[in-house]
Each structure stands twice: as structure tokens, then as C-alpha cells.
Amino acid sequence: xxxxxxxxxxxxxxxxxxxxxxxxxxxxxxxxxxxxxxxxxxxxxxxxxxxxxxxxxxxxxxxxxxxxxxxxxxxxxxxxxxxxxxxxxxxxxxxxxxxxxxxxxxxxxxxxxxxxxxxxxxxxxxxxxxxxxxxxxxxxxxxxxxxxxxxxxxxxxxxxxxxxxxxxxxxxxxxxxxxxxxxxxxxxxxxxxxxxxxxxxxxxxxxxxxxxxxxxxxxxxxxxxxxxxxxxx
Amino acid sequence: xxxxxxxxxxxxxxxxxxxxxxxxxxxxxxxxxxxxxxxxxxxxxxxxxxxxxxxxxxxxxxxxxxxxxxxxxxxxxxxxxxxxxxxxxxxxxxxxxxxxxxxxxxxxxxxxxxxxxxxxxxxxxxxxxxxxxxxxxxxxxxxxxxxxxxxxxxxxxxxxxxxxxxxxxxxxxxxxxxxxxxxxxxxxxxxxxxxxxxxxxxxxxxxxxxxxxxxxxxxxxxxxxxxxxxxxx
Numbered sequence: 176x177x178x179x180x181x182x183x184x185x186x187x188x189x190x191x192x193x194x195x196x197x198x199x200x201x202x203x204x205x206x207x208x209x210x211x212x213x214x215x216x217x218x219x220x221x222x223x224x225x226x227x228x229x230x231x232x233x234x235x236x237x238x239x240x241x242x243x244x245x246x247x248x249x250x251x252x253x254x255x256x257x258x259x260x261x262x263x264x265x266x267x268x269x270x271x272x273x274x275x276x277x278x279x280x281x282x283x284x285x286x287x288x289x290x291x292x293x294x295x296x297x298x299x300x301x302x303x304x305x306x307x308x309x310x311x312x313x314x315x316x317x318x319x320x321x322x323x324x325x326x327x328x329x330x331x332x333x334x335x336x337x338x339x340x341x342x343x344x345x346x347x348x349x350x351x352x353x354x355x356x357x358x359x360x361x362x363x364x365x366x367x368x369x370x371x372x373x374x375x376x377x378x379x380x381x382x383x384x385x386x387x388x389x390x391x392x393x394x395x396x397x398x399x400x401x402x403x404x405x406x407x408x
Numbered sequence: 409x410x411x412x413x414x415x416x417x418x419x420x421x422x423x424x425x426x427x428x429x430x431x432x433x434x435x436x437x438x439x440x441x442x443x444x445x446x447x448x449x450x451x452x453x454x455x456x457x458x459x460x461x462x463x464x465x466x467x468x469x470x471x472x473x474x475x476x477x478x479x480x481x482x483x484x485x486x487x488x489x490x491x492x493x494x495x496x497x498x499x500x501x502x503x504x505x506x507x508x509x510x511x512x513x514x515x516x517x518x519x520x521x522x523x524x525x526x527x528x529x530x531x532x533x534x535x536x537x538x539x540x541x542x543x544x545x546x547x548x549x550x551x552x553x554x555x556x557x558x559x560x561x562x563x564x565x566x567x568x569x570x571x572x573x574x575x576x577x578x579x580x581x582x583x584x585x586x587x588x589x590x591x592x593x594x595x596x597x598x599x600x601x602x603x604x605x606x607x608x609x610x611x612x613x614x615x616x617x618x619x620x621x622x623x624x625x626x627x628x629x630x631x632x633x634x635x636x637x638x639x640x641x
Contacts (some may be wrong), residue, residue: 264596266609291529296556297578297632301608303533308606323529345530350605351584363497372583374503375534375543399530 186212188232189278191243192270192302194293196225202288203322206400209319212339215280219273223251225289232397235259237276238269268298274305284315291320303397307350321402328396334385336360342403344372344387346377346393351378355392360384370396419445420517421510422464425503426475427526429458431532434554435521438635439584442552448513452506456484458522470491470509471502501531507538524553534629540583554635561622561629567622568595568631576634577620579603579610581627587624593617601627 219240306327454475539560
């Protein structure tokens, strides 16, 4: 037998983009266990500061570094944090580069923070497409803030939506029409139904059961869960 | 000759959704003339309160009215404002219903406010699809806040991007890949190039000329302009 050891597969990477980073207590309260099994933290440019606010030490900072002061970059390097510098005129956002760096380590799951809010609506829109990166397929990749969880469900597939009754669940066809959508545990059930890209029909469904799920037979669905504060667990 | 008069076509409708409504002075400063030719104001549910904050009187309020107190609805009716009530368990968002009501009056242009920000990221995503409503085709329909202008360009077509040098321009393929994208007046020019749906390549281009434009030969492009404060007009 060879003595070669097999590196254990990384359970969860956390990627911190440079948008609004949620407050840690609110995040922990809304999505218990969101960082479970964390083995890697990758920050996108100014996301390094967001990581600090969240009490997370980045293992790696990726980007063109236009949102970090040179003294800040120096401090990161001094603390032994790896910094991967890209030119400003590149063909991908810092968030995409950071996610790609995380996926290259082959994690089972990735949680992306700081990608939904902030002053750049174009970034938020582009960040949703990060869920559709080919390297993300087969992994549990999620965009998260203290109120919102966004995931992508690719057909044929089924996604567990278990959680607090009263929370909102929005289903949006992604990148084209979806078909054969079936839900369980939601107030407005869908039963093997089509969901066309565009109309707002799939907005604001409501989780009525602790156990809930959505399945899709063709196409892709963006599954957005909105945590309603004040709803008892 | 018949004495029948032909009603003049409505120039611009303003639709106010129930998300974050921008501050009027910032809106006026960022997008001069944004409400020019206004002939109709339609508010979606709680957007009626946003209209008031903007100094606009709604002609029509549309929605399930779950965001307005009954006394508020009474006040609107008392002021002679038409209120169109929908059931809560409907297949379209209040914003979509409000936009449809506006488009039914055949305006040349529609400006939609309150649709990009707020606590409901799912609504913001669905609101972008409002630009693709079939009834919106051939009209100038725009989502606006004090920093962001979102428009949809359908091939074959060309969109004028004139404005302040220094502002950011993001081009994202919408609902599928786009091809034959050509820009003028931007720092990172595209010359009859493809833009695939998904990657963040089209983010953060920069307007370098007062006159700028984008053209597309196949597909659709979401054109997002981000007004950079502090850049001189």
C-alpha cells in the first residue's frame, strides 16, 4: 500500500463579495448553521474588510484591489493572508474571481455573502449568475444576506426548503422557461406546472410547513427565500 | 369632415412601485428631465406613499392594498384618486399590475421608480423582467433610482447612452446570449462581439464621451448605467 494520503474534501467555502455585508447576529439568527463546516474564506477585494466585520479571517483575497488602501493590502500580507492581484481591466468581477478561486479547492458547498445589496444593482444582478457557473454544478452554492437566501435549482432536481413557516418563497424561471414545477409545504402549491421566464407569478409564495420542497422537471429555477422577521420559529 | 377629435398620445407614464423610492433632489440631479412629458402617475399599492414623498399625485393606485392602511385608501378615494383593487392571491406583482395599467394607456415612455431597492431582492429581480413585457416593446421603458438606470435593448437595435463621462455602463446579456455588440464612447469598446449570458465580462464599462451608444445584432441586452457622484457634468 502506498502511504499517500488523500486530502479530505473541503466542506464549505465562504466567499465575501464587496457589497453590503450583513450583520453577523442577524445572519446567525436568520440562517442558523450558515457557516457550518467552514474550511476556507475567500474575500473579493474590499470584501476583506467585510470579512473582518463578520469576525472571519480571509485565507485568500482576490481582485484588482481598487477597494483596499495599499496599507490595508500590506497589513493582510503581513498577517500571512494570501493576496491574488488582478488587473483592473479584466473580464470578470472580483466576486466571480473569488468564487472561482474557492471552487478550485473543490468544496462541497459555498456560501456567498455581500453579493446582493449595496449601491451596485448591476453587480447584484451579475452575482445571481454566479450560481450558474459550470464549476458550481453539483455543489450547494448559496447567496445569503440577513433576509435573503438565493439558490439555483437545475432540472431534473429537487430542493429542500425546510424552515420557518411564514417565510416567503419566490420561484423564478432562470435563463429560460421552466416546466414541471411541483412544490410541497407552500401556501400556493404548484403541481407539475410551467413557470415562464418573465411574469411575476412565482413571487411571494409562503412556507406553511416546516418541511417544504420544490422540484422541477425541465429548465432552471431561481429559488429565493425571504426570512420574515417576527415569525416564530 | 368628422368633428371627432383624436386623443393626443400620452407622452410619459410614471409608475411607482413599493420598494425604496429615491429622494427627489438626488433623482433630479442624476437624471435631469427624467419625468419630462409626464401625463399619468400610477402607484403600485404602498407606492402611493412613495408618490407623495416624491411630490407626485397618483392618478391611479393598483394592487392588493396590503401595504396601505384602510384610512389611507379612504383618503386616496376622497381625493378623487382611482383605486383598482386586486385580490392578494393573484398571479402578478402589484408592480406588474401597475405597469400594465400604465401601458394600457399607450404611453410613448414609462419611468418606473421604487422597483430596484428595498428589502425584497426577489421583487427587484422580477421587476427587471417588467422591461420585457410584450406591451412594453417599442416604448422607452426605464427602471430608475438616484444612482441606477436600467433599460432593455432588443436586437436589432441601438440605444443612446449619452451622459456624463465617468459614469459606469454595464451590459448584460438578457434571457440568453447576445451577439454583435458594438459600443461607442465607452472605455472598453466592444466591436461586433458576442456577450454570453452569465459571465461578468460586461460589468463596469465607463462612459468616456458625452456621446455614447450600444448596438446589438442578436439577442437582448440589459443596459445598466450607474451614475457616479462627484464626476463633473
